[in-house]
Amino acid sequence: MAPLRDPALEEISEALHAAPGAETITRLSAIDAVRARILLAIEHRLYAPGEQLPPLEALAEGLDVAPITARRALETLVEDGALVRRRGRGGGTFVAASPPQIQDSAVNVFRADEDAIRLLIDQRCLMESALVAAAAERITVEECDDLEALVDAAEQATTWAAFHSADRRFHRRCAELSGLVEATSYQTTYEMLARYFLPYPLDRLGGSHREHRAIVEALRAGDGSRAATTTREHVGSLRRDMFMALPR
Amino acid sequence: MAPLRDPALEEISEALHAAPGAETITRLSAIDAVRARILLAIEHRLYAPGEQLPPLEALAEGLDVAPITARRALETLVEDGALVRRRGRGGGTFVAASPPQIQDSAVNVFRADEDAIRLLIDQRCLMESALVAAAAERITVEECDDLEALVDAAEQATTWAAFHSADRRFHRRCAELSGLVEATSYQTTYEMLARYFLPYPLDRLGGSHREHRAIVEALRAGDGSRAATTTREHVGSLRRDMFMALPR
Numbered sequence: 001m002a003p004l005r006d007p008a009l010e011e012i013s014e015a016l017h018a019a020p021g022a023e024t025i026t027r028l029s030a031i032d033a034v035r036a037r038i039l040l041a042i043e044h045r046l047y048a049p050g051e052q053l054p055p056l057e058a059l060a061e062g063l064d065v066a067p068i069t070a071r072r073a074l075e076t077l078v079e080d081g082a083l084v085r086r087r088g089r090g091g092g093t094f095v096a097a098s099p100p101q102i103q104d105s106a107v108n109v110f111r112a113d114e115d116a117i118r119l120l121i122d123q124r125c126l127m128e129s130a131l132v133a134a135a136a137e138r139i140t141v142e143e144c145d146d147l148e149a150l151v152d153a154a155e156q157a158t159t160w161a162a163f164h165s166a167d168r169r170f171h172r173r174c175a176e177l178s179g180l181v182e183a184t185s186y187q188t189t190y191e192m193l194a195r196y197f198l199p200y201p202l203d204r205l206g207g208s209h210r211e212h213r214a215i216v217e218a219l220r221a222g223d224g225s226r227a228a229t230t231t232r233e234h235v236g237s238l239r240r241d242m243f244m245a246l247p248r
Numbered sequence: 249m250a251p252l253r254d255p256a257l258e259e260i261s262e263a264l265h266a267a268p269g270a271e272t273i274t275r276l277s278a279i280d281a282v283r284a285r286i287l288l289a290i291e292h293r294l295y296a297p298g299e300q301l302p303p304l305e306a307l308a309e310g311l312d313v314a315p316i317t318a319r320r321a322l323e324t325l326v327e328d329g330a331l332v333r334r335r336g337r338g339g340g341t342f343v344a345a346s347p348p349q350i351q352d353s354a355v356n357v358f359r360a361d362e363d364a365i366r367l368l369i370d371q372r373c374l375m376e377s378a379l380v381a382a383a384a385e386r387i388t389v390e391e392c393d394d395l396e397a398l399v400d401a402a403e404q405a406t407t408w409a410a411f412h413s414a415d416r417r418f419h420r421r422c423a424e425l426s427g428l429v430e431a432t433s434y435q436t437t438y439e440m441l442a443r444y445f446l447p448y449p450l451d452r453l454g455g456s457h458r459e460h461r462a463i464v465e466a467l468r469a470g471d472g473s474r475a476a477t478t479t480r481e482h483v484g485s486l487r488r489d490m491f492m493a494l495p496r
Binding site for chain 1: 366367370371373374375378379381382385428432433436437480
């Protein structure tokens, strides 16, 4: 499926990125969006104090931005004292030992999008469960094997970016296997939501892999109802776990 | 479910009503939106040349606008020669015998939303089929009877407005019966799409009633897969029949 570049969809997407209630539609720059996502990851201890961040390229890929954008965002966060940079062997970029509570306007814009994000999660949840239910009625053994290979790829990922890429391919493939024309719209919803994903540490993703495997098992059994229920649980975990709902 | 008045959702909705690609977001006034919907209904022969329009109150209710808004829109269309008004017994508002082809900016804005409308239809299609599949697993005999009563109400409707109201209640009830929290998001999608509905003549709605009955039958049989498939066909007909796809 080609990436959606339709002007109407762009405007929907822009509205989703806008600060609700603002007099004018304020869209975050790519740098500010990365700042917000990293600050929120730190705030919610997805990155613990003192923890090393992934290499720049992996971070940029995981957040779907250019490396230059990620580098500039990191530089501003070093200036703010949220991150520290250490040179030499064992060096890199680390979360500060006691990162300051930053009242960041970019973070506030993200927080203000909470309701729109929940709408997107609910949309994805229902759309994806309908797609896998349809896929269960027509999927072949070989296609199930292909899906399982994508689950393996996600599980073997050593960076969040690699996980995110495998996860995206898994869900796209499930949608395609439904054979429904609506799969393209689902893809739009998935991609809108992906712009809000925070770079989870890999050790938080065990549940995701188990759920992916359970979806493939249900598809293999031709059990559309179970595939739908499992998908609902899988996407539903975003409602609990995405940044705005994480326990402080 | 309370109507959604969230600022973020309002902005999404505004984006959907905006002309894509426009430098600034141009939102149609309520009067212009009614103008556009009636002109499109005439263009696609949902209202035939010479046909009488429904009474003002019924038209306004069907289009979810205030009677004053509908009246002003009708007045501009009389001025343009698309409609004619006849006084006295047997009088009322009629489609002109040979309505002029109007290059109306409001119609153009509506047409320009075509891709966004298709996105909404696809979202509704998937979301609704997931909801009825879930409803099939828990619905009671009494709840099926209640749904059937709503289908009867839709079938007995003598105005498009009465049909539209019964249709809305039917789909809302199906969503609620799923017991899923995501039903509220579905409702948002349904309502966004409803703003684009054209006032179909009642004799075009036979298929809709049959599909509603088939959905209730599948729910009664506890057959989630069939309920989902039937719902997909029902909503999918919008993709063919809504104004932008109607054969000229």
